[in-house]
Amino acid sequence: MILTFMRDDHRACDHLYTDAENALAAKKVDEAHTLFDQFYRATNHHFDREEKELFITFEKRTGMMGGPTQMMRYEHQQLRSQLESMKTALSEGRHTDFFGIGESFMIMLQQHNMKEEQMLYPMIDRVLGGDAALMVQTLQAMHP
Amino acid sequence: MYEGLSLEQAPPIGVVFRFFLTLPLFGIALSALMIFFPTQVLSVGDPISLAALHLLFLGVLSMGMMGALFQMHSVLGGKPLPHPVGNARIIHTLFTVGIVALVSAFITQFALVFVIASVFLGSSLVYFFQRLFPLLLGKNHNTLGGMRLSLIALLVTVIVGIVMASAYAFGDFSAYHATLRTIHYSFGVMGWMALLIIYVAFQVVEMFYVTASYSAWCQHNVGRIVATALVLKALWLFCAFPFPWIFDLMIGLLLVGFIATTLKRLTNRKRRVREVSIWFWLLGIGLLGGALGAYGLSIALASPVIETMSLIAFGLFVLSIMMGMMGKIIPFLVWFHLNAQGFKDTPMMSSILPPKTLMILFALLGITAFFGFFSPLLPWLLSVAGSSSMVMFIALEKAILGAKRAYDHTLNCGEKWTFEIPTTVPN
Numbered sequence: 365m366i367l368t369f370m371r372d373d374h375r376a377c378d379h380l381y382t383d384a385e386n387a388l389a390a391k392k393v394d395e396a397h398t399l400f401d402q403f404y405r406a407t408n409h410h411f412d413r414e415e416k417e418l419f420i421t422f423e424k425r426t427g428m429m430g431g432p433t434q435m436m437r438y439e440h441q442q443l444r445s446q447l448e449s450m451k452t453a454l455s456e457g458r459h460t461d462f463f464g465i466g467e468s469f470m471i472m473l474q475q476h477n478m479k480e481e482q483m484l485y486p487m488i489d490r491v492l493g494g495d496a497a498l499m500v501q502t503l504q505a506m507h508p
Numbered sequence: 509m510y511e512g513l514s515l516e517q518a519p520p521i522g523v524v525f526r527f528f529l530t531l532p533l534f535g536i537a538l539s540a541l542m543i544f545f546p547t548q549v550l551s552v553g554d555p556i557s558l559a560a561l562h563l564l565f566l567g568v569l570s571m572g573m574m575g576a577l578f579q580m581h582s583v584l585g586g587k588p589l590p591h592p593v594g595n596a597r598i599i600h601t602l603f604t605v606g607i608v609a610l611v612s613a614f615i616t617q618f619a620l621v622f623v624i625a626s627v628f629l630g631s632s633l634v635y636f637f638q639r640l641f642p643l644l645l646g647k648n649h650n651t652l653g654g655m656r657l658s659l660i661a662l663l664v665t666v667i668v669g670i671v672m673a674s675a676y677a678f679g680d681f682s683a684y685h686a687t688l689r690t691i692h693y694s695f696g697v698m699g700w701m702a703l704l705i706i707y708v709a710f711q712v713v714e715m716f717y718v719t720a721s722y723s724a725w726c727q728h729n730v731g732r733i734v735a736t737a738l739v740l741k742a743l744w745l746f747c748a749f750p751f752p753w754i755f756d757l758m759i760g761l762l763l764v765g766f767i768a769t770t771l772k773r774l775t776n777r778k779r780r781v782r783e784v785s786i787w788f789w790l791l792g793i794g795l796l797g798g799a800l801g802a803y804g805l806s807i808a809l810a811s812p813v814i815e816t817m818s819l820i821a822f823g824l825f826v827l828s829i830m831m832g833m834m835g836k837i838i839p840f841l842v843w844f845h846l847n848a849q850g851f852k853d854t855p856m857m858s859s860i861l862p863p864k865t866l867m868i869l870f871a872l873l874g875i876t877a878f879f880g881f882f883s884p885l886l887p888w889l890l891s892v893a894g895s896s897s898m899v900m901f902i903a904l905e906k907a908i909l910g911a912k913r914a915y916d917h918t919l920n921c922g923e924k925w926t927f928e929i930p931t932t933v934p935n
Contacts, residue, residue: 385779478584478715
């Protein structure tokens with residue numbers, strides 16, 4: 365349940381990034397700015413959902429404070445830093461740099477997503493058991 | 509339960525570079541054989557042909573796949589390999605010496621060299637299996653399941669290979685030699701290589717190029733079907749039952765499905781940005797189609813010449829996918845390791861391995877593939893393919909060394925981010 369919901373959210377973010385990248389490649393700069401902004405907000409919102417709700421609940425239930433969730437927070441920091449670099453590059457019109465940073469960001473993000481989808485979310489699903497549906501409702505209710 | 513999810517669990521950069529820097533050297537040796545001995549290389553069973561075949565499948569392809577596995581297992585399996593530097597050094601050294609010995613053994617036909625090759629290759633690959641396999645256990649994930657089957661197929665290939673090497677060493681060929689040879693290459697080519705590429709594709713095609721997922725049925729069952737077909741084929745051969753190609757047909761149909769679904773995903777990919785790695789995937793998929801078509805034709809016409817075309821196309825398919833992946837892995841690893849250490853001036857991926865270099869490598873691979881595929885019909889074409897692949901492997905080695913230099917330069921001369929904690933409170 366958590367796996368499906370969060371995996372779909374990953375894919376939605378991927379699609380937003382791709383739209384922004386495609387628009388910039390097609391020299392539709394204004395459209396790229398708008399789309400990137402959507403991606404930027406969606407990705408940060410995804411991280412917030414995890415850090416402010418999902419991970420905290422998991423940690424309370426398992427008592428694992430320095431485990432996988434801590435590692436994922438550390439990776440979020442790295443990804444947020446890349447996200448900021450991309451935002452700056454785009455706003456300063458450094459489009460080659462935007463694509464360059466985007467390339468490494470995308471691989472890093474996909475490795476991160478892969479680990480969450482293959483290990484962390486299934487673990488959280490097991491820990492939450494019947495409460496997983498309630499957690500999905502809580503995550504859906506969070507506003508960016 | 510939890511054994512590490514951090515990006516910091518990735519092995520040191522030298523672990524992967526060790527394998528990637530060695531494979532072009534074997535590629536250069538292979539190219540030299542193609543240039544100077546085209547007819548022998550294309551003669552099935554000729555010692556030079558066997559040497560060339562093992563340079564390609566062990567020295568180039570398996571060397572690259574093992575290097576990539578050292579990186580990928582930590583991401584997919586979540587369990588870091590203990591002592592990665594020491595383990596990589598042991599495996600790489602034994603493997604490299606083993607390949608050199610095996611190639612020398614085929615050329616010189618000295619029994620002792622065959623024994624040395626068996627000892628080194630056997631110990632390196634069994635040790636590789638013994639270190640990596642347990643890290644892929646414990647999680648019910650399709651890609652990990654595919655990797656496990658692939659490693660088991662590698663183990664079978666090695667064991668049968670050692671039995672065959674002892675036959676070559678002592679000139680004592682049993683009645684089952686032809687059967688063992690078929691099992692050896694079937695498990696090596698279809699089990700170890702094709703399965704690994706298919707399961708890596710399930711993971712990376714969707715993620716890197718933002719495509720639709722492969723079907724859940726496919727991801728769940730392809731490995732099982734290939735493994736079952738290979739085991740049944742081996743038993744069939746030992747029992748000398750007729751039509752063992754039925755199992756090849758079974759695997760072939762699956763591969764046709766893989767080609768169709770991968771092509772559909774790549775052509776309908778959402779990420780449209782210009783990407784050289786896509787070209788490598790498309791060329792690879794085309795070559796796999798060529799390999800399957802030629803194999804079917806070779807059975808229908810009972811033509812060993814067309815069967816050789818099939819084998820060449822298959823090797824080039826693996827090489828194309830591998831080079832496409834290396835084009836992403838190498839610059840990413842350099843960038844990632846420097847960035848993780850906090851270097852301000854970490855170079856971007858596109859300057860570590862420029863797209864122009866990748867385009868040149870792609871063009872050279874395309875030329876090699878074209879002339880290589882048709883060379884069994886006109887053997888002199890293999891010299892042309894060899895010349896092209898020689899330049900390609902030299903360029904590849906230069907590109908990897910360039911990436912390594914960029915890493916070393918930043919490591920030695922780069923400036924790190926510093927965070928100063930004020931010791932006094934400003935007024």
